[in-house]
Amino acid sequence: MSNQRYVARKAQEDEVQLIRKLANQNRYFLGQLLPLWIHKSIQDNELDVVCDTGGSIVGFIQYHKRRDGWTTIYKVCVAEEHRRIGLATALIQGATKGPASLRCSSKNPAIKLYKKLGFKIQRGKNKLSKNGHKIYYLARAK
Numbered sequence: 819m820s821n822q823r824y825v826a827r828k829a830q831e832d833e834v835q836l837i838r839k840l841a842n843q844n845r846y847f848l849g850q851l852l853p854l855w856i857h858k859s860i861q862d863n864e865l866d867v868v869c870d871t872g873g874s875i876v877g878f879i880q881y882h883k884r885r886d887g888w889t890t891i892y893k894v895c896v897a898e899e900h901r902r903i904g905l906a907t908a909l910i911q912g913a914t915k916g917p918a919s920l921r922c923s924s925k926n927p928a929i930k931l932y933k934k935l936g937f938k939i940q941r942g943k944n945k946l947s948k949n950g951h952k953i954y955y956l957a958r959a960k
Contacts, residue, residue, distance in 0.1 A: 829865040879909040891920035924952035
């Protein structure tokens with residue numbers, strides 16, 4: 819990560835509640851993040867966090883590296899006061915070295931970021947959420 823004020827690293831078991839708190843603050847776009855899922859991702863080395871100089875977690879990415887070489891991104895989150903400085907970009911680039919996919923609400927402003935990183939909305943794979951929002955399936959074949 820190029821910004822010296824922040825450090826990206828693998829999440830640790832004792833950080834589950836901190837990660838969950840950040841996720842809950844951004845629940846509108848993230849949906850629910852259960853402790854069980856956080857623990858599983860930590861055990862599988864598929865949950866990265868970004869911390870500020872004080873050691874506080876200000877962002878995370880939860881993903882899965884598939885056997886076919888693709889990475890499925892489940893959640894990307896950066897605290898509001900730390901956005902627009904490249905942290906989400908660094909998290910995504912750190913977790914995905916090749917082809918990747920994700921799903922997100924059509925209302926999510928992060929779609930612009932995903933497109934900038936080479937993700938494209940996949941036609942025919944999109945659906946509606948329970949609250950009537952379009953859910954986009956985005957993929958980057960790289």
